[in-house]
Amino acid sequence: MAGPIMEWASEIFGNVKRKGEAAGQFLDAESEIEILRDVVKECLIRHILKVINTTNSTSHASGSHDAGLLATPQGYTAGDLESLSPDCVNGLMTKGYGIQDHFIEDRIIEDVYKELEMIDFEGKLTQVQQQKMIGYRTDKICWVNFEGLDREKQPGLLELFKKMISIPFELNKKCSLYLQASASFHLGCYPKDAYYKKHVDGGYESNLNNGRKVTALFYANKDWSQSDG
Structure with missing residues (x-):
């Protein structure tokens, strides 16, 4: 240790x-x-x-299959559940993925980016050594719970997490997927030359079923270009 x-x-x-x-x-x-x-x-x-x-x-x-965690749209009171466009939802249902631009305001994205930089600066983002050793990834990550956020120092992440939490409620409303709610988030950073290879750590097969059906990714580097890698 x-x-x-x-x-x-x-x-x-x-x-x-x-x-x-x-x-x-x-x-x-x-x-x-x-x-x-x-x-x-x-x-x-x-x-x-x-x-x-x-x-x-x-x-x-x-206990992630507990029906009590079901993201019931009728019980959601924090918004109108209209963050995802029809094209995004249609892509998810027909192609297996959907892309949503302008998910949150630019000012919030800027706050999120700065707050992630501070989290990295404080050394809270670390490599997953087991997956690094087998060649899956070299990014740096940490897990954060919504309740663990600092309301004063992390307003951007607070707003982003609220928005992300609404996704299973919205998809249940529009697609009847019976998704469960979650308030735990995986933060990641890709230093220069870092990588994350395609792999499977969850699925519908009994040996892979960890309760996950949909993975939602948010990219905070809004000025990213192809040359960044």
Whole structure:
């Protein structure tokens, strides 16, 4: 356990130090030791919480077929359930995928991007070592629950998550898919040359059935171009 925690702490400390030096602020040896000690302590606390949350999430996933989690449109009161265009819904039902442009306002996208940058800066995004070793992916990720958001510091993610939560309700309304509601979100970042290969970790076969029917992806880099990779 100590190895990954120290690597995480080193990454965060390096980010803090580089940002300070870029702003003309330099640390003496004593200050470095004090700050590094605080960073290691914080990383240890976060690691323990992550283990606890992972255990709880696994327990929750085992009951993911609970009918009580059904996203019933009649019980949704946070909007009109009209975020997805007919073309998007039709594509999902006929081709297996749908694309929705302008899902949220540009100002929210900008907030989301900045908040994701801060999450990455704090070292909360980490590689999935098992899947990296077998060549599936080299992106950095973390899981976040809607209730775990900081309402003041993460207003963009708050608005995005609210919108994402509405998707199963809307699809149940329009397509009768009997989807269940979820408030857990997978955040990801692709550094230069990172990749995510096509693979299957859920499906309708009994050995793959984890309750997932639809995966919704939101891309926060609205200025992306083909040259970015």
